[in-house]
Structures are given as C-alpha cells and as structure tokens.
Amino acid sequence: MNDKREQWQAAEQLALVLTEGGLQRMAARTLAVFLFTDQESVTAGEIAERLEASAGAVSGAVKSLLTVGLIERLPAPGSRREHYRLRDDAWATLFTSQNTVIQTMLQAARAGIDSTEADDPAHRRLTQMRDFYEFLLGELPALLQRWHQHSSKEAKRWRLDSHPSTGH
Incomplete structure (x- = not known):
C-alpha cells in the first residue's frame, strides 16, 4: 500500500472507526494525520490543509489530543507556528x-x-x-x-x- 491515495483512504477509514468508538470526528481525523504522516512533526495549518478543514476545527482537535496525551508540542526554533507530533508513548500515556x-x-x-x-x-x-x-x-x-x-x-x-x- 505505497500509493498515497490508498494510504489516505486507510487513514479516513481509521478515523471513522475511531469516531464510532467515541472520539470526536475532527479529533479522529486529526489523529489519523499524525498516524499516517511521513513528517517528523506537523503544524495545525498543515493538518487543516490535509483535512480541508477550518483552523478552528483543527485547533479544537489538537487541543483534545494534547489533553489526553496522544500528541505533544515540539519546540520549533525560528518558526512562528506550533509543531506537533504523535508521542512515542502515546497509547501508554492514554x-x-x-x-x-x-x-x-x-x-x-x-x-x-x-x-x-x-x-x-x-x-x-x-x-x-x-x-x-x-x-x-x-x-x-x-x-x-x-x-x-x-x-x-x-x-x-x-x-x-x-x-x-x-x-x-
């Protein structure tokens, strides 16, 4: 499954399962971005672009994922944007x-x-x-x-x- 389109379909399917399991839809889709990205970290703007979602919706999703400990904020010297990544110990931290x-x-x-x-x-x-x-x-x-x-x-x-x- 090296095709990016197939990968994104798998990410959306995962987000759907997470939503059915009780996670808010935007938080589930945002978590899927973290799970499927090939980048070390992502910004809220990159998530919004990837999901074609509003900055406000992504901001709320990021906040909820930070709250439960699945993602963490990273220092980004020289950048005016906040950078986030999935924690190495995300599932245990939950x-x-x-x-x-x-x-x-x-x-x-x-x-x-x-x-x-x-x-x-x-x-x-x-x-x-x-x-x-x-x-x-x-x-x-x-x-x-x-x-x-x-x-x-x-x-x-x-x-x-x-x-x-x-x-x-």
Whole structure:
C-alpha cells in the first residue's frame, strides 16, 4: 500500500472507526494525520490543509489530543507556528496519570464527595467513581512496566528484521 491515495483512504477509514468508538470526528481525523504522516512533526495549518478543514476545527482537535496525551508540542526554533507530533508513548500515556481527563474525573469525584452527605446515594456513587480511578491509577504502573518490557522486545525484533546483519 505505497500509493498515497490508498494510504489516505486507510487513514479516513481509521478515523471513522475511531469516531464510532467515541472520539470526536475532527479529533479522529486529526489523529489519523499524525498516524499516517511521513513528517517528523506537523503544524495545525498543515493538518487543516490535509483535512480541508477550518483552523478552528483543527485547533479544537489538537487541543483534545494534547489533553489526553496522544500528541505533544515540539519546540520549533525560528518558526512562528506550533509543531506537533504523535508521542512515542502515546497509547501508554492514554492510561497514565499524565492523562488530564483521568485526573479531572478523579478531582470531580472528590469534589462531589466533599459536597454530599455520607448517607446520600450520590455520595456512594461518587465514592465508587473515585475508588475506581484511584484503583486504576494504582494498577497502571505495573501494567505499563510490562508494556514497556514487551514493546522493547518488539522494537528490538523489528530492528533485527528490518536490518538483518550481513554476517554469519
């Protein structure tokens, strides 16, 4: 699938699947740009051009992808535009305490608990919410450590497969 048109069709199909999975449409299409680009980084203007979308729509999508930790802002000395790229650890970051959505949910649960009485059904539900996110954040370090070990092995295997030695 070296044809750019076929590649872009695959990117749009991925964006559709991500949208059906709950991601906002423009965020899904923007994420597809990051996944399929052959550039080290892209600007919001380049994304807007590629998607034939407004600067405002792309700006909102970029902000949401930054918020969940899938992309990062890069320093771009000499450029007046912000440059972004997919994080190397994007998928793992989605499930870490660096994910501001998880932190926001946890803070909201705590604030709700503080505002309700112990015998209030809302208090019980909010306590379950808090306990879930605290449990999740507590379990994630070990899971992510296993993931990093696994991905290191896969990266090593990929390097060996991609660059076989010419020796014995």
